[in-house]
Amino acid sequence: MNDSELRSLLSDLSLEEKIGQLTQLPGYFQDAGTITGPAGDMGLTQDDLRLAGSYLSIIGAEKLKKMQTEFMAQHPHHIPLLFMADIINGYRTVFPIPLAQACTFNPELIEESAATAAREAAASGIHVTFSPMADLVRDARWGRVMESAGEDPFLSGQVAAAMVRGYQGSDLNEHGRIASCLKHFAGYGAPEGGRDYNTVELSERTLREDYLPAYQAAVDAGCALVMTSFNTLNRIPSAANEWLLREVLRREMGFDGMIISDWNALQELLAHGIAQDQPEAAFLALRAGVDMDMVSPVYARNLRELVEQGKVPMQWIDESVWRVLTLKNRLGLFEHPFRDADEAAEKTLLLAEENRRMARRCAEQSFVLLRNEENLLPLSGGEAVFIGPYADNALLNGAWSIFADDLDTVSLKAALQRRPQTRNVSVIRGCTLSDPEHPVIGFQHPLPPEDLDAEAALAEAVQAAKAAEKVVLCLGEHRECSGEAASRGDLSLPRCQLRLLDAVAAVNPRIIVVLFTGRPLDIRPLSEKAGSILLCWLPGTEGGEAVLNTLLGENNPGGKLSMSFPYCTGQAPVHYNHLNTGRPWKLGILDGRFGSKYQDIPNDPLYPFGYGLSYTTFACSPVTLSSSCMTRSSSIHASVSVTNTGRRAGTETLQLYIRDLSGSVARPVRELKGFRRIFLAPGESRTVTFTITEEMLRFYTLSMDYASECGDFDVFIGSDSRTDNGARFTLTE
Numbered sequence: 001m002n003d004s005e006l007r008s009l010l011s012d013l014s015l016e017e018k019i020g021q022l023t024q025l026p027g028y029f030q031d032a033g034t035i036t037g038p039a040g041d042m043g044l045t046q047d048d049l050r051l052a053g054s055y056l057s058i059i060g061a062e063k064l065k066k067m068q069t070e071f072m073a074q075h076p077h078h079i080p081l082l083f084m085a086d087i088i089n090g091y092r093t094v095f096p097i098p099l100a101q102a103c104t105f106n107p108e109l110i111e112e113s114a115a116t117a118a119r120e121a122a123a124s125g126i127h128v129t130f131s132p133m134a135d136l137v138r139d140a141r142w143g144r145v146m147e148s149a150g151e152d153p154f155l156s157g158q159v160a161a162a163m164v165r166g167y168q169g170s171d172l173n174e175h176g177r178i179a180s181c182l183k184h185f186a187g188y189g190a191p192e193g194g195r196d197y198n199t200v201e202l203s204e205r206t207l208r209e210d211y212l213p214a215y216q217a218a219v220d221a222g223c224a225l226v227m228t229s230f231n232t233l234n235r236i237p238s239a240a241n242e243w244l245l246r247e248v249l250r251r252e253m254g255f256d257g258m259i260i261s262d263w264n265a266l267q268e269l270l271a272h273g274i275a276q277d278q279p280e281a282a283f284l285a286l287r288a289g290v291d292m293d294m295v296s297p298v299y300a301r302n303l304r305e306l307v308e309q310g311k312v313p314m315q316w317i318d319e320s321v322w323r324v325l326t327l328k329n330r331l332g333l334f335e336h337p338f339r340d341a342d343e344a345a346e347k348t349l350l351l352a353e354e355n356r357r358m359a360r361r362c363a364e365q366s367f368v369l370l371r372n373e374e375n376l377l378p379l380s381g382g383e384a385v386f387i388g389p390y391a392d393n394a395l396l397n398g399a400w401s402i403f404a405d406d407l408d409t410v411s412l413k414a415a416l417q418r419r420p421q422t423r424n425v426s427v428i429r430g431c432t433l434s435d436p437e438h439p440v441i442g443f444q445h446p447l448p449p450e451d452l453d454a455e456a457a458l459a460e461a462v463q464a465a466k467a468a469e470k471v472v473l474c475l476g477e478h479r480e481c482s483g484e485a486a487s488r489g490d491l492s493l494p495r496c497q498l499r500l501l502d503a504v505a506a507v508n509p510r511i512i513v514v515l516f517t518g519r520p521l522d523i524r525p526l527s528e529k530a531g532s533i534l535l536c537w538l539p540g541t542e543g544g545e546a547v548l549n550t551l552l553g554e555n556n557p558g559g560k561l562s563m564s565f566p567y568c569t570g571q572a573p574v575h576y577n578h579l580n581t582g583r584p585w586k587l588g589i590l591d592g593r594f595g596s597k598y599q600d601i602p603n604d605p606l607y608p609f610g611y612g613l614s615y616t617t618f619a620c621s622p623v624t625l626s627s628s629c630m631t632r633s634s635s636i637h638a639s640v641s642v643t644n645t646g647r648r649a650g651t652e653t654l655q656l657y658i659r660d661l662s663g664s665v666a667r668p669v670r671e672l673k674g675f676r677r678i679f680l681a682p683g684e685s686r687t688v689t690f691t692i693t694e695e696m697l698r699f700y701t702l703s704m705d706y707a708s709e710c711g712d713f714d715v716f717i718g719s720d721s722r723t724d725n726g727a728r729f730t731l732t733e
């Protein structure tokens, strides 16, 4: 449709039809067919269901085509529905969780995996995905850390933008693309105490400096929608925050797409205590600029009366309906209401071998080798026994993989059995995944208790460990321990797993831990007892294959941490790009009591942001600068030469950090400004050059201008955020 046709459609719609366009309902309301259960409880009528603009979380080409056909036939203006769903890290082929994908430091690969997910989801009839989540996170207690790209604004922005490009391509109307909904705007990743849905306290400076850049990167990449967050900012819930949505998001950040609230968030304005009833909630949200109400009755039940009473101007309604219709039009739904929904394509495309290959590649690149004493890894073949609750476990998809089937996932045991050299290795459970006293509450349904004779299982594991040359211990958190509403107050591994570790370590010190988790954990016991630790996160459909390829050295791990692993829970939140304080504490420099430190634990995380080893070793030369001085219109080239000093080919990710030594406001001790993945054969060297521009030196100054200030800067280039391989330069007018 052209714009004037769309305008005339808008002007033809009745008020009820317009309000319908602003309402999104869950798919199961349609399945139910009649107004009973939750839809009835919400006070919705058959008309609300009949006129809705969108349904979420229903999938399947056949089903959605039928639903679209029936819906359009009965709609007074035959307006097609938008089908939205959470395609977070894959649809049927599941990729590693986003936190793991970020460890690849490979935006091109992330873009390709998002494109693969889009193709699969589009074939099943989906039009919009609620991804990427660009919420910066510094606190591993927050369960949704798995959906983020970690603690760095720059890396988070690169990941979010790559995902948007992957989903949407260059034109939303392209075959196999879906629209991307950036979320959760804004600051959702900073709840107090790491508890999901909790209050967020961010200064405007910190919000702008650290939290907004990743969202901005996704907006710049062209995301078609933005979802508001559940939290308050400055005590105003995002869904009612006019300043945040109209001033910051639309005017400053330049977003002109559609804004949708998060699940039931408009109704929750009452619980937040800023709306005394539903009509007030509807008024506040529409005034703030929320176009579509996700799964709450607030718009559907109240906007009509508000308009009739003259409290809500028709223009607000029309603006929002216009955005919804525009998105439908950009997606080509008026001409092709089924879009790519295709039962035949579903059969060939979902879980296609090339998609699995992509998932494997992505998983392999996301693994982070945290320790490798005495080169315990790689294995040479079948010399190890595999013990632990993840050794034979297909629960390798992240919590949001709601459309995937675990039966499609390759467990480690299945992968072992596929190869002649590992076919006969012993695989022993050793203990349950979770402690019986902390049963895991599932996202979609309660989980049955794990059935195991704990003492017999432990004894069997000890006996096998005693006899083996090496032990591969497959440990970690249950996937339902991370994700939405899965915050934790203790980041330790389950007690039963620590007991297994102790018992095995007592009889065989040659332990390799393969760690599966959706978040950084307190892994001190692993660092003490295991010679090697391979962090595999929740690696997805091809997890078992990817892990085995890596254990056997067919893949040389090169992932780098997208988030620090805290020393212990009490250290959270911890992030490398902190401020210096007036009393920075370094052993031996400001010794004694009055430094900024803990009495009982170190300040540094156990493993810092950017960290990750390889089966080979790399050496990096000192940083050389093309000049020690730059002006606002010039730039400096900072170079190092990196050499593979080991015996295997491998990838090193060089990271560029900059520190502004003095500014009108306190500046972080360092900030990531660039990175480069370099693949090197044994003995090979490469010179790597980063260009430092004035733009990289900008920040929110005392007067809140986004600008650079003259003075001295340290630049560091190295293999993680702790590198002290640096040089100094000066910015002059």
Ligand code: BGC
Pocket: 086, 130, 183, 262, 263, 484
């Ligand atoms: C989550 C969103 C998600 C939405 C729809 C909410 O509970 O916070 O991230 O996209 O549900 O499923």
